[in-house]
Amino acid sequence: MQTLFTREEIHTRIKELGDEITGIYSPFTNEIMAVCVLKGAIHFFSDLVLEINMNVLYSFVQVSSYSGAGSTERVKVKSWLDESIYGKHILVVEDIVDTGITLNYILGYFAKYKPATLKVATLFEKKAHRKVDVPIDFVGFEIGDKFIVGYGFDYDQKKRNLPFVGVEDA
Numbered sequence: 237m238q239t240l241f242t243r244e245e246i247h248t249r250i251k252e253l254g255d256e257i258t259g260i261y262s263p264f265t266n267e268i269m270a271v272c273v274l275k276g277a278i279h280f281f282s283d284l285v286l287e288i289n290m291n292v293l294y295s296f297v298q299v300s301s302y303s304g305a306g307s308t309e310r311v312k313v314k315s316w317l318d319e320s321i322y323g324k325h326i327l328v329v330e331d332i333v334d335t336g337i338t339l340n341y342i343l344g345y346f347a348k349y350k351p352a353t354l355k356v357a358t359l360f361e362k363k364a365h366r367k368v369d370v371p372i373d374f375v376g377f378e379i380g381d382k383f384i385v386g387y388g389f390d391y392d393q394k395k396r397n398l399p400f401v402g403v404e405d406a
């Protein structure tokens with residue numbers, strides 16, 4: 237396996253993102269709700285919220301997109317918010333934005349409940365397969381058309397716990 241980003245590179249960038257997020261929100265609020273999109277974003281979420289210098293409420297959703305019959309993309313919701321987001325400053329924390337389908341679904345649904353603000357942080361942005369243009373406010377890294385594992389990213393539910401992000405050697 238080839239290392240794409242080391243643990244140190246990831247943590248350095250997450251510290252920068254935490255500072256950026258704090259700088260954006262702190263002039264008008266002292267509290268945000270960070271919503272982790274499980275399972276892949278769990279490590280990124282855990283490290284990111286530690287770097288945001290304000291009150292951070294935690295919430296979690298488990299949503300994924302998959303190809304159904306006839307290659308139509310469908311969104312599967314396994315768990316959803318358990319509290320109101322009305323009037324709150326919401327930061328959706330994603331592991332990767334690839335097609336944009338899952339994030340588009342989440343943002344559309346959240347917008348119905350009228351949060352004060354709705355922003356997105358993602359560790360990785362991959363534009364090669366983008367099907368839906370979605371707003372991303374905070375991007376850790378842009379990557380090409382690679383299948384990555386480690387630091388929350390899995391292959392058949394395995395390799396999530398690697399402390400770095402890698403790609404399999406061809």
